[in-house]
Amino acid sequence: MYVAVKGGEAAITNAHRLLAARRRGDTDVPGLTLAQIAGQLSLAVDRVMGEGSLYDPELAALAVKQARGDLIEAVFLLRAYRTTLPRFGHSEPVDTCAMVVERRISAVYKDLPGGQLLGPTFDYTHRLLDPTLAGDEPVEAPATATAGSEKVTRVSDILGDEGLIEEDAMLDASRPVADITRTPMEFPMERDARLQTLARGDEGFLLALAYSTQRGYARSHPFAGEIRIGEVDVEVTIPELGFAVVIGRIRLTECQMVNQFKGSAKAPPQFTRGYGLVFGQAERKAMAMSLCDRALRASELGEDIVAPAQDEEFVLSHCDNVQSTGFVEHLKLPHYVDFQAELDLVRRMRAEHFKAAASTDDAATDDTQEAAE
Amino acid sequence: MTSPATDAPEPTLARYNFAYLDEQTKRMIRRAILKGIAIPGYQVPFASREMPMPYGWGTGGVQVTAAIIGPDDVLKVIDQGADDTTNAVSIRAFFARTAGVATTTATPEATIIQTRHRIPETKLREGQVLVYQVPIPEPLRFLEPRETETRKMHALEEYGLMHVKLYEDIARNGRIATTYAYPVKVEGRYVMDPSPTPKFDNPKMHRSEALQLFGAGREKRIYAIPPHTDVVSLDFEDHPFEIQSFDQPCALCGGEGVYLDEVVLDDRGGRMFVCSDTHHCESRRAEGHRGALLGDEASADAASATVKEEM
Amino acid sequence: MVAATASAYEGGFSDPVGAAQTVFRALMDAMARPGSIQPLPDVAVPPAPLTASAAALIATLADADTPVWLDPLLAKADAVRDWIIFHTGAPITAHQPDAAFALVAAPQNLSALNGFALGTQDYPDRSTTVILQVDTLAAGAPLSFEGPGIESRVKIAPAPMPQHFGAQWAANRQAFPRGIDLVLAAPGAVAALPRSARLIRQEA
Structure with a gap:
């Protein structure tokens, strides 16, 4: 009996019904609210906002819920929504120096103006599973202090005042700001487009590449100059007004890596920079991004390109997890037409192989006979 | 009953623009399509958008179709030659919902045919547009992974590497061992990837009466072959290009000179070969053609949901 | 013809x-x-001397990402410039090589096609598409073309056309894959000559 594979429409509908039921899980258990996800799984929500490149905790929470906690699927949902939104313009560069910091640490100075501020970190927690979290025990109110009114000077500015670190790279101001969502990639890529690409790159991919630079594949002697997390104002210049107005406030994680550079005949020895800036609280991502950014500056700094992390096309073409997951998973789609073509070829080649082997055997037998005669 | 009737359009959803994409995105894609047509075989970079289906699942083809489709179009979508494979069903439903267009499985009735991996067996005519979903648009990509290098090769018309690769095939295997995504040269200038269609379909591209558009969403490229354009499969004088041939006709419709899928019937080595182009096979059966494994009591109703037969 | 707005x-x-x-x-x-005549509906009512066909084409193609160049006849008509800016958002450029699109109301005065962007060998798509406003596609001097998109040969007789068009077009074809693409906007119809179209010398 032969039953052709048909009825795809019904199969899809039924699969999606099953998905919806599995997503909901046991209906005796209350369903998750978006406020619960945004409030209690906030680092998942932050990652989805960062890699989805859309700052909206509520939508990101919805995406996490809809994706059953699959964060790459959630990133994809958010991206596919984002792409339908009209683009009104671009913001002024955010001033992270004016950030209301909740966390700010530097690994290069013991103490510094503005102080070291640990903030809500996993650092120094002992990774022991905490059974009390299985319930809903009341938690202590956090200790707070009033934020100082003075700006928290960036470590890179402290180094910069002494000329010890290179100047921040400046792009031609008359040039329009890159927008990787509206222009296809082109290599070599300018740093603004590269940082955008890294900012929404996959955390795991960038983490592994960053790690590889520490293990000698493009070693850059990094120091965590500064990591800061907090809220900044977003300003947009309205052409009709002629000045910038604040349109909102977002939480960001910024990492400035300070790296060694020997200097050259022309330039005195100076530290170099790697930069990371990510939506929300995403410290691991910001650190990985800054190491990758530094590695990708190899050709700009005249370094030999010897490792994957320095290879611009390799890193930037493969760091987007929405693209990666789509293409890897597309292998699930039917490929039987191509496979048929390969099957046919392999069968023919095998037939020829055995035929050739058989005739060689025959020839060998003849030779023996001739020798015997 | 003859070929399946064209379905009635479903009402358009109000929430999205016609055919999903916003007008600015459509304009950008339309400009790329025009350049592609003007420079046959050249891959035009375009600012591909995220689509509501994954990259690698036809986002390039969907964007091209969305940019050209109008309310009077009749859309056919195939995957592996079949109208009823799940991804084809999904994409067809997407356009029926977002553009309210009529859809069909009948090749001659369609004005736009979006395809993955096949070119229909029915000869295409003037006025039809064939939209290919392309995973890797760069024919040189597997020889040289760097975009900066392959772009230079196209610019200089330096295709020696491709010939070396094909010749290495011959040296190792006694033949060119590329069976699908077999590279072609368009109008004597650009070497082009025909998308992963079996090389069986390559000759159908040559001087086709239909306009052929190629969309690669993840790789952000659009390219085109205008009608009546020379499309030549790369080969060597002593190893001319040849297409696959099958030892037996389609087991259902008896069709010959068509591309067949192998269907495993049991775990004792039982196999049958059937048309990969489901519409072609159904129309032939509707016309009364009978393959070896199509029993007498088989209904000729081509629109029936399943084809089920006792062996 | 439609009255100007x-x-x-x-x-x-x-x-x-x-x-x-x-x-x-x-x-x-x-x-x-190439060379085929496609009917174009009257869907735009622009100020003169921009024609309805050319206006419909530019409104379809241009936006803030595509600078538009206007020939002197159009450039001196403020109403045309304002209409294009308002309806497309496209910036108007005075520099031919910066133009994604060029609009030409008086093709007979267009002396050179090679002043526009021809694209590069790496990116031949970065070229200007030149839209010529013509009065007719059938009553001018006949031109024969062959190439991709053309079954054997196609004849078209647009007028007016740029000076020394035969030589200019041959030079454009010579630069392939670089080159400009021509769009001929006629009353109620459109035809196109992409850079791939080869002009056949008229038999004497």
Whole structure:
């Protein structure tokens, strides 16, 4: 009996019904609210906002819920929504120096103006599973202090005042700001487009590449100059007004890596920079991004390109997890037409192989006979 | 009953623009399509958008179709030659919902045919547009992974590497061992990837009466072959290009000179070969053609949901 | 012919989505079949000397990402400039090589095609598409073309056309894959000559 594979429409509908039921899980258990996800799984929500490149905790929470906690699927949902939104313009560069910091640490100075501020970190927690979290025990109110009114000077500015670190790279101001969502990639890529690409790159991919630079594949002697997390104002210049107005406030994680550079005949020895800036609280991502950014500056700094992390096309073409997951998973789609073509070829080649082997055997037998005669 | 009737359009959803994409995105894609047509075989970079289906699942083809489709179009979508494979069903439903267009499985009735991996067996005519979903648009990509290098090769018309690769095939295997995504040269200038269609379909591209558009969403490229354009499969004088041939006709419709899928019937080595182009096979059966494994009591109703037969 | 509008704010597409799709499909077919004449609906009412056909094409194709160059006849008509800016958002450029699109109301005065962007060998698509306003596609001097999109040969007789068109077009074809693409906007119709079209010398 032969039953052709048909009825795809019904199969899809039924699969999606099953998905919806599995997503909901046991209906005796209350369903998750978006406020619960945004409030209690906030680092998942932050990652989805960062890699989805859309700052909206509520939508990101919805995406996490809809994706059953699959964060790459959630990133994809958010991206596919984002792409339908009209683009009104671009913001002024955010001033992270004016950030209301909740966390700010530097690994290069013991103490510094503005102080070291640990903030809500996993650092120094002992990774022991905490059974009390299985319930809903009341938690202590956090200790707070009033934020100082003075700006928290960036470590890179402290180094910069002494000329010890290179100047921040400046792009031609008359040039329009890159927008990787509206222009296809082109290599070599300018740093603004590269940082955008890294900012929404996959955390795991960038983490592994960053790690590889520490293990000698493009070693850059990094120091965590500064990591800061907090809220900044977003300003947009309205052409009709002629000045910038604040349109909102977002939480960001910024990492400035300070790296060694020997200097050259022309330039005195100076530290170099790697930069990371990510939506929300995403410290691991910001650190990985800054190491990758530094590695990708190899050709700009005249370094030999010897490792994957320095290879611009390799890193930037493969760091987007929405693209990666789509293409890897597309292998699930039917490929039987191509496979048929390969099957046919392999069968023919095998037939020829055995035929050739058989005739060689025959020839060998003849030779023996001739020798015997 | 003859070929399946064209379905009635479903009402358009109000929430999205016609055919999903916003007008600015459509304009950008339309400009790329025009350049592609003007420079046959050249891959035009375009600012591909995220689509509501994954990259690698036809986002390039969907964007091209969305940019050209109008309310009077009749859309056919195939995957592996079949109208009823799940991804084809999904994409067809997407356009029926977002553009309210009529859809069909009948090749001659369609004005736009979006395809993955096949070119229909029915000869295409003037006025039809064939939209290919392309995973890797760069024919040189597997020889040289760097975009900066392959772009230079196209610019200089330096295709020696491709010939070396094909010749290495011959040296190792006694033949060119590329069976699908077999590279072609368009109008004597650009070497082009025909998308992963079996090389069986390559000759159908040559001087086709239909306009052929190629969309690669993840790789952000659009390219085109205008009608009546020379499309030549790369080969060597002593190893001319040849297409696959099958030892037996389609087991259902008896069709010959068509591309067949192998269907495993049991775990004792039982196999049958059937048309990969489901519409072609159904129309032939509707016309009364009978393959070896199509029993007498088989209904000729081509629109029936399943084809089920006792062996 | 349609009367000119008084205001830059009027005369745009009344159905922007449908009109743009219809106009684009006509142009796509024209480009895919060089020299063929495709009917173009009257969907725009621009100020003179911009014609309805040319206006429909530019409103379909141009936006803030595509600078538009105007020939002197159009450039001196403020109403035309304002209409294009209002309805497309496209910046107007005075530099031919910066133009994604060029609009030419007096093709007979266009002395050189090679002043526009021809693209690069790496990116031949970064070229200007030149839209010529013509009075006719059938009553001018006949031109024969062959090439992709053309079954054997196609004849078209547009007028007016740029000076020394034969030599200019041959030079354009010589630069392939670089080069400009021509769009011929006639009353109620559009034809196109992509850079791939080869002009056949007229037998004497």
